[in-house]
Amino acid sequence: MAPDRGSAPAHSREATDPIAEPLAAVAKALKGMRYGAIHLVVHDGKAVQLEVTERRRFNP
Incomplete structure (x- = not known):
């Protein structure tokens, strides 16, 4: 039996709002x-990676 991680399964989070996490990032x-x-x-129409270059x- 898999351990309970205390959160909803990934597929149910994606079903509610698939762009919420990428937009927050x-x-x-x-x-x-x-x-x-x-x-x-x-x-495939889903955000999978965020690259940030700072x-x-x-000033001279």
Whole structure:
């Protein structure tokens, strides 16, 4: 028997709102970034990966 992890199965979370987690991750990345890029990877119409590249600029 598999251990109970205390949360809903992955398929039931996806059924409620499949874009909630990716959108929350993008919002979190944007809040902490001044310069950079966010790349969202999508496979079969689903967000599967978030890549964040942050740049730091220094004044001369």
